Amino acid sequence: MKKFLAEFIGTFWLVLGGCGSAVLAAAFPDLGIGLLGVALAFGLTVLTIAYGLGHISGAHLNPAVSIGLWAGGRFSARELLPYITAQVLGGIMAAAVLYVIATGNGSETGSFAANGYGAHSPGGYDMYAAFLTETVMTFMFLIVIIGATDQRAPQGFAGLAIGLALTLIHLISIPVTNTSVNPARSISQALFAEGHWALQQLWLFILAPVTGAVLAGIVSRVFCEDNKTN
Numbered sequence: 526m527k528k529f530l531a532e533f534i535g536t537f538w539l540v541l542g543g544c545g546s547a548v549l550a551a552a553f554p555d556l557g558i559g560l561l562g563v564a565l566a567f568g569l570t571v572l573t574i575a576y577g578l579g580h581i582s583g584a585h586l587n588p589a590v591s592i593g594l595w596a597g598g599r600f601s602a603r604e605l606l607p608y609i610t611a612q613v614l615g616g617i618m619a620a621a622v623l624y625v626i627a628t629g630n631g632s633e634t635g636s637f638a639a640n641g642y643g644a645h646s647p648g649g650y651d652m653y654a655a656f657l658t659e660t661v662m663t664f665m666f667l668i669v670i671i672g673a674t675d676q677r678a679p680q681g682f683a684g685l686a687i688g689l690a691l692t693l694i695h696l697i698s699i700p701v702t703n704t705s706v707n708p709a710r711s712i713s714q715a716l717f718a719e720g721h722w723a724l725q726q727l728w729l730f731i732l733a734p735v736t737g738a739v740l741a742g743i744v745s746r747v748f749c750e751d752n753k754t755n
């Protein structure tokens with residue numbers, strides 16, 4: 526239960542900090558933090574939770590991460606469903622808190638930092654560009670995670686590498702999809718966005734990150750085999 530509670534709290538912090546910065550502060554009059562600020566906010570949530578709770582649950586904070594680690598032989602299948610459940614519930618709780626805060630001044634939720642493509646992409650990118658972006662970005666995210674947490678990697682720096690990787694991913698892909706690479710983050714925001722478009726497009730932000738994560742897990746096994754034979 527400690528692991529699952531840590532995943533719930535960690536994902537809560539990821540969504541509240543990252544999506545909260547996008548909803549509340551990105552375009553705040555005169556002092557908006559913009560794309561760079563939102564990217565840093567997402568990276569900082571992972572960085573802080575990695576050191577705060579990583580020793581308890583591994584700080585996956587993301588169903589795609591858990592699935593990718595399983596595909597790479599680094600995580601038990603028995604714990605997949607409980608971890609994913611805790612992550613999704615943590616994200617939804619954070620989105621609910623953010624909804625109450627965001628509407629506290631009479632404002633409507635709008636897109637609520639939900640992920641989208643086509644007309645709902647910040648830059649108007651189509652479904653194929655969105656799918657490729659989410660797949661590749663999640664693939665690279667998992668490559669960094671698996672490599673940085675390997676026992677042969679320099680110890681004590683994994684949280685920093687992972688947090689900076691997520692920041693870089695957001696800097697690249699916010700204009701394309703608002704950046705998911707995390708189904709829990711996408712689900713939570715889609716539930717509160719105005720209209721039904723976010724829920725209708727949600728499939729992509731579940732399928733693409735999981736695809737990228739599984740591919741990264743498979744590639745990581747090749748690295749491990751190479752290390753065993755060399």
